[in-house]
Amino acid sequence: xxxxxxxxxxxxxxxxxxxxxxxxxxxxxxxxxxxxxxxxxxxxxxxxxxxxxxxxxxxxxxxxxxxxxxxxxxxxxxxxxxxxxxxxxxxxxxxxxxxxxxxxxxxxxxxxxxxxxxxxx
Numbered sequence: 001x002x003x004x005x006x007x008x009x010x011x012x013x014x015x016x017x018x019x020x021x022x023x024x025x026x027x028x029x030x031x032x033x034x035x036x037x038x039x040x041x042x043x044x045x046x047x048x049x050x051x052x053x054x055x056x057x058x059x060x061x062x063x064x065x066x067x068x069x070x071x072x073x074x075x076x077x078x079x080x081x082x083x084x085x086x087x088x089x090x091x092x093x094x095x096x097x098x099x100x101x102x103x104x105x106x107x108x109x110x111x112x113x114x115x116x117x118x119x120x121x
Contacts, residue, residue: 010045011052020044024081027074038066038074046071047078 007013012020021044029037042064050060050071057071064071083090095103100116107115 009052010048012048017041017044017048020048020082023085024078026085027077027081038070043074044078046074050075051078 001009003014006017010017021041024044025040027043028040031037046060046064046066049055049063050057053060055063057068057075061068061071066074104114104116107113107118112118
């Protein structure tokens with residue numbers, strides 16, 4: 001798929017996707033005598049697609065040719081890996097009361113009273 005479609009589907013650019021894969025190498029599995037493993041890139045793609053869309057795991061599973069429970073496991077594993085490997089990049093949670101006041105005040109100055117956060121595309 002082209003770069004525009006890639007970003008639309010996975011919500012990150014190809015270069016960001018590569019960096020995420022590099023940082024979450026602990027998700028990689030090895031082949032067994034019974035079956036070939038799902039490659040790291042596919043694991044990350046499944047997790048990003050599932051987290052970035054409103055699609056049910058059943059739909060994601062069908063799109064990627066894996067089982068529904070596999071999608072759920074990959075999403076959880078991905079979230080744990082991101083939490084462990086991106087700690088330095090993620091701000092602390094829960095925020096301090098002063099942080100909450102500062103953020104709410106900033107939104108209020110922009111014309112959004114009693115707002116703590118916003119999500120946009």
